[in-house]
Amino acid sequence: MTDHTTDDPTRSGGCLCGRVRYHFTGDPLMVAACHCRHCQRQSGTAFSLVCVVTDDQYRQTGETRVFQDKGDSGAAVYRHFCAHCGSPILSVAGILPGLTIIKAGTLDDPSPWRPMAEAYCNTALPWLPVLAAERHPRSNIGQE
Numbered sequence: 001m002t003d004h005t006t007d008d009p010t011r012s013g014g015c016l017c018g019r020v021r022y023h024f025t026g027d028p029l030m031v032a033a034c035h036c037r038h039c040q041r042q043s044g045t046a047f048s049l050v051c052v053v054t055d056d057q058y059r060q061t062g063e064t065r066v067f068q069d070k071g072d073s074g075a076a077v078y079r080h081f082c083a084h085c086g087s088p089i090l091s092v093a094g095i096l097p098g099l100t101i102i103k104a105g106t107l108d109d110p111s112p113w114r115p116m117a118e119a120y121c122n123t124a125l126p127w128l129p130v131l132a133a134e135r136h137p138r139s140n141i142g143q144e
């Protein structure tokens, strides 16, 4: 089995138990904070920090379990978790074909990926500071 860890911890990540490992090549198309209620529930915290990459940029080892959620548009959102430890790894949105929405908190070193935009600010927790200059009340890119 290939361990999808590169020598770049800012582009490698995995779940809590280590059964799921992944990496991506190049730079994310978008880094965003998503404050939607679904991200709050599935993460158990204030928002999701996501790195959006193309499917071609992404490689993974280890099985994920998929929960089928539904986005605002009514299209399916497939939320992938480690089947063993439950860490959220990524989402695939029906309205964003070809894109992998990585839960950036699972990176080995997420520190450089500052959000460029915030989505679903209408449900952002009121005590959070502003994180990005570009702020959308809902979603401009359909991700959540």
Ligand SMILES: [Zn+2]
Pocket (backbone or CB within 6 Å): 015, 016, 017, 018, 019, 020, 082, 083, 084, 085, 086, 087
């Ligand atoms: Zn795990």
